Amino acid sequence: MKATTRRIVIGTAAVSMAVSLAACGKAGDGKDSGSGGDSKTIGLLLPENKTTRYETFDRPIMEAKIKALCADCEVKYNNAAQDTETQKKQFDALVTQGVKVIILDSVDFKATKSWIQQAEKKGVKVVAYDRLAEGPISAYVSYDNEKIGRLQGEALVKALGDKAKNSNVVMINGSPTDPNAPFFKKGAHSVLDTQVKKVVYEQDIPDWSPDEANKKMGAAIDSLGKNGFQAVYSANDGMAGGIITALKKQGVKVPVGGQDSELAGLQRILQGDQSFSIYKQIKPEAETTAEIAVKLLKGEKFDSLTPTKVDSLSGEFKGIPSRLYDASVVTKENIASTIIADKVYKAEEICTAEYKAACDAAGIK
Numbered sequence: 306m307k308a309t310t311r312r313i314v315i316g317t318a319a320v321s322m323a324v325s326l327a328a329c330g331k332a333g334d335g336k337d338s339g340s341g342g343d344s345k346t347i348g349l350l351l352p353e354n355k356t357t358r359y360e361t362f363d364r365p366i367m368e369a370k371i372k373a374l375c376a377d378c379e380v381k382y383n384n385a386a387q388d389t390e391t392q393k394k395q396f397d398a399l400v401t402q403g404v405k406v407i408i409l410d411s412v413d414f415k416a417t418k419s420w421i422q423q424a425e426k427k428g429v430k431v432v433a434y435d436r437l438a439e440g441p442i443s444a445y446v447s448y449d450n451e452k453i454g455r456l457q458g459e460a461l462v463k464a465l466g467d468k469a470k471n472s473n474v475v476m477i478n479g480s481p482t483d484p485n486a487p488f489f490k491k492g493a494h495s496v497l498d499t500q501v502k503k504v505v506y507e508q509d510i511p512d513w514s515p516d517e518a519n520k521k522m523g524a525a526i527d528s529l530g531k532n533g534f535q536a537v538y539s540a541n542d543g544m545a546g547g548i549i550t551a552l553k554k555q556g557v558k559v560p561v562g563g564q565d566s567e568l569a570g571l572q573r574i575l576q577g578d579q580s581f582s583i584y585k586q587i588k589p590e591a592e593t594t595a596e597i598a599v600k601l602l603k604g605e606k607f608d609s610l611t612p613t614k615v616d617s618l619s620g621e622f623k624g625i626p627s628r629l630y631d632a633s634v635v636t637k638e639n640i641a642s643t644i645i646a647d648k649v650y651k652a653e654e655i656c657t658a659e660y661k662a663a664c665d666a667a668g669i670k
Contacts, residue, residue, distance in 0.1 A: 346379045347371055347598050348399035348407035352436070353387040355513060356543055357567050359410075360384070362587045362649075363435075367408065370595035378599065387512045389413040389482070393420060400424050406601045408594055409442075410434045413482040414618065430601045434594045437484045437625075439617050443601060445627040446594045446611075448585055450485045453632050454492020456583055457562050460634045461493075461536055462500045464560035464580040469501055472535035475525050476507040477518050477548060479540040484618055489540050489564070497538065505534055510544060519547030526555050536560045542570030542582055549578050566635050566644055571655055574637055575663040584643050585632040593628050637667050645669065 349367060351359045368380050381399060385392035389412045397420065399407055407424070409431050411417050421431050421440025431438070433445040462469045474497055479486030486509065497504055506525040510517045518539065525534070536559050537552070539545035545563035552559065563570050564583040573579035593610055600607040611626035635643055645652055656664035664670075 344405070344602065345375070345377055346381060346402075346404045346406075347602060348396075348404045348409075349380055349382045350392060350395055350399075350407065351382075351384045351410050352392065352412045353512070354384050355387065355515070356541065356565060357569075358565055358587060363410075363591050366588055366591035367595045370592045371599060374596060374599040375602070378602070385412050387412055389416050396420050396424070400427060400429055404429065406430045406432070406598050408432045408434050408598050409438055411436050411438045411484075414438050414484040415482070418619075432594055432598050432601070433625075435485070435590070437615065437618060439619055439622070441622055442625060444597050444607065444611055445615060445625050446590055446597065447485070447627075447629055448590070448632055449629045450488035451492040451495075453564065453583055453585070454489040454494075455496055456492075456632060456634050457489065457538060457540075457564065458493040458496025458500070460581045460583075460636075461538055461560060461562045462496060464562070465501070465536055468535060472501045473503050473505040473529075473533060474501050474536045474538055475522070475529075475534045476504050476538045477521060477540065477544055478507065478509045478538075479544075480511055480513050481509050482511075483513070486540060493538055501536075505529060510540075513541060513543060515543045515547035517547075518544035519551045522548040522551035523554075526551065526557065531555055531557050534559065537562075539563050541565050542567040542579075545570060545579055545582075546573070549573060553578075566649065568650055568654065571635070571640055571644060571650065572657075572660050572663075574635070574640065575655070575660055575667055575669070577637075577663075580636070582635045583632050584635040584649075586630065586647065587649075588647075590628075590630050640667065641669050 354360050371378055371380055383395040392412045414436055418439040425441050430443040433442045435447050437445050465472050478490045508521045537548055539548050539561055542563035542565045545561050546569055549561055560580040562581050563579055566582045566584045570579055570582045597607045597610055611628050613627040613629055614624045615627045616623045644650055652669050
């Protein structure tokens, strides 16, 4: 999708978001609403909508939890559509409106330092969600991202089976501006560097773009030949979709992994096109973040919610109160006992007509 087209789509989505939020709060539009914000308003800034989880799960779960904990609280929401400058404007607008607590999932973690420092001077508390932002944040909630990378590497080795030691692997990594991406990469390398023959091609993909991943996979095939690699590591499911399209175009069938357990990824797993994904329970992550934000708004302690301390990636900001959740590998064999059992997706949502036979074969009804 071209950038211009994406902006139009996002603009339309923003209008619908504003309508849907009318009953329980105003959508952040960058203008001062005149409500004063402060003691009853929490800002929520998410980074992008290419990855389906943000609009489908993270946002509604956090909004619902905030409402449950603080019935008269207002959530001012905005999505940056992967644009750092847009997110800065959204952040600055919340500060100008008097919002005292902001949940921030940053587009570019390095860019946030000056914003958060300026906000701190005005008494604004920032909770870094999913991605660790640079700056004097009050708390951080995410996953053990290096461990997730190790899980991905281990699952890819398992998919290769006895052939692993003699296999070459292509690595398609996440966005350089996402602080989680280096941890996924590091964790995956810690496994692959010792358990496969060689990583023969590796690229970081700006914005986690499936289209760009598709192009890089095509370039890898051109460079290595159809038989020059035996598996592909994909940092997430969205890019795995683009990678698998490129592989199919060239008639190549090798194990491909992913992350996020997106609906399309789960369907590819059932159909045999994708080997695995990583299931991260979004609900506890999102609800813990909402609970911390409400406690910050009310001036209450939240120590019990943040048992871990982490330092910022630069090392400048130390001892950040944190909660890091675990994740698990999802394959055809355990979709029913993980994704469906946890009510992330219903069987009928996964098992549409196109995938009914695959679901039947996997025992999913």
